[in-house]
Amino acid sequence: MASSKFVYWNAASVAINTVARLLFLIPLAMTSCASPASNTVPTILLFNGTGTWRNDVAAVEAILKDGHFDYATVNSGQLNRMSESELAAYRLLIVPGGNYIKMGDGLTPSTTAKIRKAVQGGLNYLGICAGGLLAGDAKSNSLNLTSGVRFGFYADVNRNIHKAAVSITCVDRPTLDHYWEDGPQFTGWGQIVGKYPDGTPAIVEGLSGQGWVVLSGVHPEAPASWRKGMKFTTPVDIDIAYARELIDAALHRTVLPHYE
Numbered sequence: 001m002a003s004s005k006f007v008y009w010n011a012a013s014v015a016i017n018t019v020a021r022l023l024f025l026i027p028l029a030m031t032s033c034a035s036p037a038s039n040t041v042p043t044i045l046l047f048n049g050t051g052t053w054r055n056d057v058a059a060v061e062a063i064l065k066d067g068h069f070d071y072a073t074v075n076s077g078q079l080n081r082m083s084e085s086e087l088a089a090y091r092l093l094i095v096p097g098g099n100y101i102k103m104g105d106g107l108t109p110s111t112t113a114k115i116r117k118a119v120q121g122g123l124n125y126l127g128i129c130a131g132g133l134l135a136g137d138a139k140s141n142s143l144n145l146t147s148g149v150r151f152g153f154y155a156d157v158n159r160n161i162h163k164a165a166v167s168i169t170c171v172d173r174p175t176l177d178h179y180w181e182d183g184p185q186f187t188g189w190g191q192i193v194g195k196y197p198d199g200t201p202a203i204v205e206g207l208s209g210q211g212w213v214v215l216s217g218v219h220p221e222a223p224a225s226w227r228k229g230m231k232f233t234t235p236v237d238i239d240i241a242y243a244r245e246l247i248d249a250a251l252h253r254t255v256l257p258h259y260e
Contacts, residue, residue, distance in 0.1 A: 042070040044251065045090040047131075049076030050106025052098040056128065059221045060096050063244050069251075076106035084114045084121075092124040092251045095131030097181070097219060103134050104141035112143050119145055120209025126250035129183045132215035136189070145208040149189040154217060155198055157182060165230045168194040168202050168218060171257035176242060177234040178202075179222035186215055191258035194218075205249070205256055212253040214246055 044064065048057045064071045074082070087093070093115065095103070104112065119125050125145060127135040136151040137144040156164060166180040170193060185196060190206030190213070203216045219226070221243035224236045249256050
């Protein structure tokens with residue numbers, strides 16, 4: 001009788017110990033699963049700091065979310081505090097539209113130099129409108145990813161036109177009407193992906209050191225609400241699909257069809 005009691009007690013003890021060990025291991029397993037995700041750096045960094053146009057930040061974010069891109073946002077102060085190695089951990093920096101002079105003023109000269117070094121070291125860059133102007137060698141604090149090439153505005157600005165539906169011609173694809181607002185043209189740098197009606201470069205691509213750079217003077221990401229009072233022949237979803245194509249090309253270093 002005592003022997004059977006001992007066997008029963010021993011089996012119960014083993015079962016209790018087994019359960020206790022399992023309960024102890026569960027939190028460890030959860031920690032080990034959660035830890036890598038918390039330390040993962042997103043692939044895309046979207047600038048939303050001083051000088052950016054909030055509506056354009058939102059338009060780009062909508063495409064990133066819809067396309068399930070892995071991204072984070074950064075403001076001017078945060079970007080100023082980032083080290084070059086922290087910045088280089090991302091694969092793509094996107095700078096949207098806004099006021100390129102205010103963008104530069106919100107960043108320190110050491111920060112723009114840090115971004116330039118990160119791009120030349122392999123960080124890719126997508127500049128839209130003001131983000132394209134900031135990429136050049138502007139009179140204000142800028143990135144100078146273009147080895148001294150400075151960009152001007154598309155000719156409509158000189159005709160006192162500041163907002164329009166502009167037809168952009170590309171290689172091996174139909175002409176697309178894109179939203180334009182005081183956007184630049186990129187004469188003198190990169191391969192021409194898209195042209196304005198006067199033949200000047202509207203969209204360009206090229207290397208800056210080891211970084212792949214895509215610049216757009218128009219806003220293919222523009223939602224339907226921006227089109228009020230203007231006539232577009234291209235549906236908004238087609239333009240937005242093209243914006244996503246530019247993001248993909250900048251992220252994956254894809255060479256888009258360009259003019260020779």
